[in-house]
Amino acid sequence: MTDQLSRVFAALADPTRRDMVARLTVADATVGDLAAPYDVSLQAVSKHLKVLEEAGLVTRSRDAQRRPVHLEAEVFDLMTKWIERYQRQAEERFTRLDAVLASLQDKDIPTAEEGTAS
Amino acid sequence: MTDQLSRVFAALADPTRRDMVARLTVADATVGDLAAPYDVSLQAVSKHLKVLEEAGLVTRSRDAQRRPVHLEAEVFDLMTKWIERYQRQAEERFTRLDAVLASLQDKDIPTAEEGTAS
């Protein structure tokens, strides 16, 4: 899973990580802040953050001992673009199918119209 | 990973599965059709399809020995909704931050405004 798109999808496949992202849209937070609501160790949360970071979804700076986490929302565009592209393509295919069905209603051809076999 | 949203994200985290989805926007296909371009066993592809199916991304019917796979593009909406919601929220926060910074330039208040702790 080398490519970023895969990493982003994988990162958001986990409910805890999605929740973290959701909370980061409100404000930056430290690891401790983020860990608070969950019933897991701080280390586990730290690992989740590493996943989000490697997906490019968050960045981290430094403030004394703290490592504030900041959401990089632009990465969403990567997904949105992929999804929209194929969503559009699927819709187009759908309307194309409608056209075929409509033309079939005019004529009276019960046979296949596919150009598969030679 | 019980919820559908997690399953959809996880399903699309794999490049091979994303490619299958992409190809299914063009036309329905059999397992064999789908497997052809990849250098893995048919069984592996069959497993990938099971993942896509359990995520609600595809459905399968029957045509003699064949099991044609059909894309259910509506499921994309699930993701799109989630993404857009937090994308919007992140943007709003951004503009809100701008406002705060602007007001800070007028006054001179360096203290926090968050009502988190009891």
Next chain:
DNA sequence: ACCTTTCTCAACTGTTCGGTTGAACAAAGG
């Protein structure tokens, strides 16, 4: 009836994932 095609199920393998604990590092602050 047989054989072929298409696909799935079952069992096994190596790898990744999400979690744990314990130790250690980084940066202030007595």
Next chain:
DNA sequence: CCTTTGTTCAACCGAACAGTTGAGAAAGGT
């Protein structure tokens, strides 16, 4: 210094994942 706070690293564990092979089901074609 030594302690406290915040975070990460390392090793480990069980479960899930992505792949394999081998057997077999499902549905026709001849």
